[in-house]
Amino acid sequence: xxxxxxxxxxxxxxxxxxxxxxxxLSEIAGSTKLHFLKYTPGEKIVTAGESCTHIKFVISGSVRxxxxxxxxxxxxxxxxxxxxxxxxxxxxxxSTLYPCDVVAVDTAGILQIAKTDYLNxxxxxxxxxxxxxxxxxMFAQKGIDGILSFTQGSLDERFAYWIIALTQxxxxxxxxxxxxxxxxxxxxxxxxSFIAMLDGLKERGVIDYRPGIINIxxxxxxxxxxxxxx
Numbered sequence: 181x182x183x184x185x186x187x188x189x190x191x192x193x194x195x196x197x198x199x200x201x202x203x204x205l206s207e208i209a210g211s212t213k214l215h216f217l218k219y220t221p222g223e224k225i226v227t228a229g230e231s232c233t234h235i236k237f238v239i240s241g242s243v244r245x246x247x248x249x250x251x252x253x254x255x256x257x258x259x260x261x262x263x264x265x266x267x268x269x270x271x272x273x274x275s276t277l278y279p280c281d282v283v284a285v286d287t288a289g290i291l292q293i294a295k296t297d298y299l300n301x302x303x304x305x306x307x308x309x310x311x312x313x314x315x316x317x318m319f320a321q322k323g324i325d326g327i328l329s330f331t332q333g334s335l336d337e338r339f340a341y342w343i344i345a346l347t348q349x350x351x352x353x354x355x356x357x358x359x360x361x362x363x364x365x366x367x368x369x370x371x372x373s374f375i376a377m378l379d380g381l382k383e384r385g386v387i388d389y390r391p392g393i394i395n396i397x398x399x400x401x402x403x404x405x406x407x408x409x410x
Contacts, residue, residue: 187214190291193263194237196315199307208301215292219243219284226266226282233276235298236266240289245280247346254358254366256343258351259285268315271295318349335369335377340402347399354396 187209191197197205215234219225225243226236239262248255260266260282270276272295293301302309347354364371378394381387386401387394396402 190239193239194265194291195263196235196237196265196268196311197308198311200305204305204307208304212293212297212301215294217290217292219288219290221284221286223284224281225284225288225290226278226280228278228281230278231276232267232270232278232295234292234294235268235271237291238262238264238266238288239291241287242285243282243288243290244285245282245348245351247280253362255356256346257353257355257357258347259353260348260351262289264348264350265315268312271298335367335373336381337405338367339377339381340405343396343399343402344406347396349399349403351399354399356394356396357392358394359392 188202188205191200191205191209192202216239219241226245228248238260242259242261243266244257244259245266246255246257266282267278267280270278302312343354343356358366360371360374364374367374378387378389382389384401386398387396389395
């Protein structure tokens with residue numbers, strides 16, 4: 181297999197390039213600066229607050245992405261693996277700063293494309309543009325679910341939105357780390373109410389938890405709780 185075929189095969193696996201012809205992908209592989217980077221286990225890939233100047237695809241291995249509040253009293257972590265893309269919604273718009281720290285879990289391969297080059301790709305074919313717009317729409321629609329869940333929803337729906345908003349659909353091994361008293365204050369409920377909610381989700385196999393840590397076992401179930409209210 182030559183280098184061009186190899187680059188084509190990589191692009192073919194990436195969701196944002198779904199539906200493109202071999203000819204179009206071969207054209208991109210030949211005309212676009214594609215940067216292939218390798219990271220060793222534990223090596224930092226992205227720092228929260230860093231400017232998002234490239235779109236970054238995970239093409240091999242896996243990475244751990246963590247979103248934290250100021251002071252790191254609250255954090256949500258998830259593992260992303262090939263062919264995930266890291267925070268694509270922050271490439272354009274009002275805020276173009278990464279919200280997360282990202283480190284390699286094992287030896288991870290990253291394909292990154294500069295914003296200007298990716299913009300040229302988007303404008304070259306409607307397939308690429310629609311893929312990206314669909315991805316952005318998915319993120320934007322989380323906000324509607326969130327407003328409804330926080331103003332009208334039950335405690336478990338509010339908790340579901342919090343996790344869904346801070347993770348990607350493809351994220352796995354999702355972990356929420358926060359002291360119990362901070363969680364109670366965050367959701368504005370008594371400890372007994374929050375524990376009862378956690379116990380209910382645990383019985384359904386959606387989560388597991390211990391003091392200070394909540395492990396999400398079934399993100400899809402949390403997402404289903406929000407979509408069911410429609």
